[in-house]
Amino acid sequence: MTNDPKxxxxxxxxxxxxxxxxxxxxxxxxxxxxxxxxSQAYGARFHLTIPAWRVMAILGRFQDLSAADLVExxxxxxxxISRAVSSLLKNDYITRSEDPVDRRRQVLNxxxxxxxxxxxxxxxxxxxxxxxxxxxxxxxxEQLDGIIEKLLVRAKEWSERGLIDE
Amino acid sequence: MTNDPKxxxxxxxxxxxxxxxxxxxxxxxxxxxxxxxxSQAYGARFHLTIPAWRVMAILGRFQDLSAADLVExxxxxxxxISRAVSSLLKNDYITRSEDPVDRRRQVLNxxxxxxxxxxxxxxxxxxxxxxxxxxxxxxxxEQLDGIIEKLLVRAKEWSERGLIDE
DNA sequence: CCACAGTGGTTACAATTGAAACCAATGTTA
DNA sequence: TAACATTGGTTTCAATTGTAACCACTGTGG
Numbered sequence: 224m225t226n227d228p229k230x231x232x233x234x235x236x237x238x239x240x241x242x243x244x245x246x247x248x249x250x251x252x253x254x255x256x257x258x259x260x261x262s263q264a265y266g267a268r269f270h271l272t273i274p275a276w277r278v279m280a281i282l283g284r285f286q287d288l289s290a291a292d293l294v295e296x297x298x299x300x301x302x303x304i305s306r307a308v309s310s311l312l313k314n315d316y317i318t319r320s321e322d323p324v325d326r327r328r329q330v331l332n333x334x335x336x337x338x339x340x341x342x343x344x345x346x347x348x349x350x351x352x353x354x355x356x357x358x359x360x361x362x363x364x365e366q367l368d369g370i371i372e373k374l375l376v377r378a379k380e381w382s383e384r385g386l387i388d389e
Numbered sequence: 390m391t392n393d394p395k396x397x398x399x400x401x402x403x404x405x406x407x408x409x410x411x412x413x414x415x416x417x418x419x420x421x422x423x424x425x426x427x428s429q430a431y432g433a434r435f436h437l438t439i440p441a442w443r444v445m446a447i448l449g450r451f452q453d454l455s456a457a458d459l460v461e462x463x464x465x466x467x468x469x470i471s472r473a474v475s476s477l478l479k480n481d482y483i484t485r486s487e488d489p490v491d492r493r494r495q496v497l498n499x500x501x502x503x504x505x506x507x508x509x510x511x512x513x514x515x516x517x518x519x520x521x522x523x524x525x526x527x528x529x530x531e532q533l534d535g536i537i538e539k540l541l542v543r544a545k546e547w548s549e550r551g552l553i554d555e
Numbered sequence: 556c557c558a559c560a561g562t563g564g565t566t567a568c569a570a571t572t573g574a575a576a577c578c579a580a581t582g583t584t585a
Numbered sequence: 586t587a588a589c590a591t592t593g594g595t596t597t598c599a600a601t602t603g604t605a606a607c608c609a610c611t612g613t614g615g
Contacts, residue, residue: 240511242446242463246518247423249537251439252464254420256544257413272601273417280408291563297408298418302603305565327563327610345406352412358539366532371415373524378422438571457593468573471595493580493593 261351265344270314274299274307276344282317282333283341289328316340427517431510436480440465440473442510448483448499449507455494482506 242248262273271279281296282288288296293304308331311317316337322328333341356364408414428439437445447462448454454462459470474497477483482503488494499507522530 237515238508238511239450240446240514241450242443245446245514246521247427248443249541250416250420251424253537253541253544254416256541256548258417260544260547261413277408277414280406280411284405284407289563301564325611342404345404348406348411349403355412355540355543358543359536363532363536366529367536370525370529370533371419374521375415375419375422377521377524378419378426381426382422455593467594491581
């Protein structure tokens with residue numbers, strides 16, 4: 224197979240840290256680059272921030288959600304949701320109506336315009352995702368899916384329970 | 390075209406987007422959770438922000454670097470480096486001296502104290518990384534390494550060249 | 556009913572970040 | 586060598602984000 228003969232990089236000194244191989248660092252660089260690129264793409268076209276797009280992405284699939292429902296779905300906090308919602312209202316991308324049963328609650332939905340924008344962004348987003356993974360084989364894509372899932376589970380445990388040690 | 394019934398998992402409507410399966414979104418959630426958890430761990434212990442720790446991580450391996458060198462190594466911008474450096478100077482974690490050849494240039498190194506802190510953080514960081522990937526098999530770890538590398542290459546192309554289409 | 560705890564959501568304020576202007580030193584060119 | 590462009594690094598200001606306080610409403614126990 225394509226095993227290169229050079230010295231295994233696992234023969235690494237334990238008292239130094241190679242930042243460029245450190246998983247949290249790599250994840251951060253990767254995520255920032257990807258998010259920035261994509262948000263430029265649709266942010267410019269549709270005046271959407273990433274949080275606002277996330278809200279739309281959820282409302283494109285589920286109707287009559289409250290802000291609290293969105294918190295649950297998006298891993299964003301309530302303040303971020305509130306700000307995203309108000310900017311989407313300004314753009315007329317969503318509608319907000321009172322819940323007659325509970326007057327604190329506000330029911331959110333995509334507007335007609337929002338639906339159109341959603342329909343145009345979805346293929347764009349998928350195109351970016353496809354382009355990102357274009358250099359991966361089919362096996363690698365599956366592997367990635369499973370691996371990310373596992374890492375997300377662990378990272379979520381970190382934020383819920385305390386940290387290691389402590 | 391009709392739906393392909395062979396692959397139930399991927400038989401997804403093309404006009405909707407499942408945010409929780411969307412790679413850029415997952416990367417963002419994962420990276421944020423990981424970074425926040427870890428920065429809490431050593432931020433609390435050593436008064437370090439993530440950018441400051443990154444600078445230390447580089448200076449722990451390479452000596453006599455300038456701020457511009459750090460920009461190259463860390464994927465951070467010069468302003469972030471400048472702020473990280475000044476906070477590290479305040480903590481006496483690094484030293485700064487003039488380059489006699491080029492009086493604009495400032496030569497940075499870990500101080501004695503910085504070296505001690507570095508030596509204590511490295512195992513901590515490695516412990517977090519290990520814990521994060523603890524649920525992955527040996528194969529998965531190798532796969533992840535290769536996959537991330539590929540994704541980083543593509544994402545870097547995005548930020549260098551323009552975006553898709555356009 | 557009426558206090559009072561809990562929920563849904565917004566506002567206010569502080570800390571972080573990013574973009575652009577800026578200063579000082581060096582390099583280049585005429 | 587005077588002018589101008591470039592480089593290294595900092596400062597400034599605006600936009601973004603996070604935390605906590607807050608208001609309005611609902612549900613519950615006395």
